[in-house]
Amino acid sequence: MEGLQITATLKSPVIVGSSAYMTLDGILGAVLFDQLQDIDGAHAAIPIKQTNGLFHASAVFIEAIDKGRTAFIAGLYPTHSLDPDLILKNKKGGLHRSFDSSLTNVMNTYRQITAPSAAWYVVGDADRIKTLLNRVEFIGKRRASGFGQVASWVIEPTDTDGLMGYEGEPMRPIPIEMFDGDKTLPIVDAAWRPAYWDLNNRTACYAPALLN
Amino acid sequence: MNTFDFFNQDFGRHLTEPTGNALADAQTALSMNHELLTGKASRLSSGWGIVRPGRSSLQLGVRCTGIEIVGNTVSRFQAFIADLQAWKNEPRIYLMFDKRPVPIANLFVTYDPRAVRICSAKGVETFDFTKPPNDDSGMVHRVIFKQMNGGK
Numbered sequence: 001m002e003g004l005q006i007t008a009t010l011k012s013p014v015i016v017g018s019s020a021y022m023t024l025d026g027i028l029g030a031v032l033f034d035q036l037q038d039i040d041g042a043h044a045a046i047p048i049k050q051t052n053g054l055f056h057a058s059a060v061f062i063e064a065i066d067k068g069r070t071a072f073i074a075g076l077y078p079t080h081s082l083d084p085d086l087i088l089k090n091k092k093g094g095l096h097r098s099f100d101s102s103l104t105n106v107m108n109t110y111r112q113i114t115a116p117s118a119a120w121y122v123v124g125d126a127d128r129i130k131t132l133l134n135r136v137e138f139i140g141k142r143r144a145s146g147f148g149q150v151a152s153w154v155i156e157p158t159d160t161d162g163l164m165g166y167e168g169e170p171m172r173p174i175p176i177e178m179f180d181g182d183k184t185l186p187i188v189d190a191a192w193r194p195a196y197w198d199l200n201n202r203t204a205c206y207a208p209a210l211l212n
Numbered sequence: 213m214n215t216f217d218f219f220n221q222d223f224g225r226h227l228t229e230p231t232g233n234a235l236a237d238a239q240t241a242l243s244m245n246h247e248l249l250t251g252k253a254s255r256l257s258s259g260w261g262i263v264r265p266g267r268s269s270l271q272l273g274v275r276c277t278g279i280e281i282v283g284n285t286v287s288r289f290q291a292f293i294a295d296l297q298a299w300k301n302e303p304r305i306y307l308m309f310d311k312r313p314v315p316i317a318n319l320f321v322t323y324d325p326r327a328v329r330i331c332s333a334k335g336v337e338t339f340d341f342t343k344p345p346n347d348d349s350g351m352v353h354r355v356i357f358k359q360m361n362g363g364k
Contacts, residue, residue, distance in 0.1 A: 018335055018336055018337075018338070019320065019336055019338070067348060186323065186324035186326040186327040187323035187324050187327075188320075188323060188324070188327045188329075189215055189320040189321040189322075189323065189329065197317075199215070199216065199235055199316060199317060200214065200235070202214060202215045202216075202320075203214060203215070204303075204321070204323055210338055
């Protein structure tokens with residue numbers, strides 16, 4: 001394991017969730033889960049150094065040249081695909097229905113970031129990371145719509161621990177009891193280990209500023 | 213303390229019987245019907261709430277003990293401004309209610325006025341209360357600063 005800077009050259013704007021840090025262990029964990037179909041197995045196989053469950057992998061660093069918003073309209077057709085006998089009935093004995101009408105459109109607005117590249121700092125196995133990242137063609141949200149397309153991945157050795165910058169600032173969410181950097185920074189509520197969508201993994205952390 | 217343990221200990225348990233499953237209890241508290249002071253029943257579908265250690269507040273008149281019911285005398289932005297200006301270095305959860313329940317994934321604790329999280333059904337707005345809004349700022353940050361400067 002060695003200190004690495006990983007850079008993705010972007011071909012299209014990227015959409016990052018409003019509370020997401022997009023750490024590299026999360027991206028690699030998702031690739032491994034696609035292969036293994038086992039959450040615990042996928043996380044155990046991430047080729048990045050861990051200390052007490054904390055991956056030495058930074059959040060994404062993106063220097064935006066433009067920020068904007070993009071909206072998608074989704075047409076919802078609420079129908080029951082399950083056997084109605086299996087669904088809990090309401091007090092009148094009928095089925096619960098999510099919508100009054102048979103067709104509803106919803107608009108979801110996202111913040112998009114235009115940047116030439118995205119970068120991460122990690123301590124890990126360069127060859128195994130490269131093998132996994134070669135499978136990643138898109139990053140962020142709305143990947144199926146073409147956002148966050150990656151043209152190439154570059155991995156270079158660098159001096160980093162994947163956790164803190166040179167001034168003691170956190171480069172990823174780090175639980176307050178595991179952080180020994182600049183404690184004058186604000187504490188935030190964040191998931192600190194994969195799976196980042198698992199709400200049980202949220203706790204008080206020192207973390208970099210959100211992109212959005 | 214985990215986000216949802218804090219939410220349930222100081223807010224959720226006053227609205228619904230705890231089951232030991234923190235996530236499910238928080239979901240229930242935010243989505244079930246509660247008996248109102250008027251005798252009717254309603255979800256937390258309007259107004260605001262602030263979860264504090266030991267003394268949470270709620271605008272909607274829910275019949276419960278352990279939560280201060282404020283009523284319609286204070287708007288959501290007035291409540292958030294007053295609370296942030298009197299910051300006591302204690303965690304908070306700031307809630308804005310709407311017709312749709314707030315998803316539990318949108319529950320975030322605020323630990324510092326430099327990283328305030330406003331939780332609602334639409335999403336989570338994060339801002340630095342110590343700084344004025346800029347071009348990227350969200351609606352809550354803009355309205356709060358406008359009201360602090362005498363606007364409506």
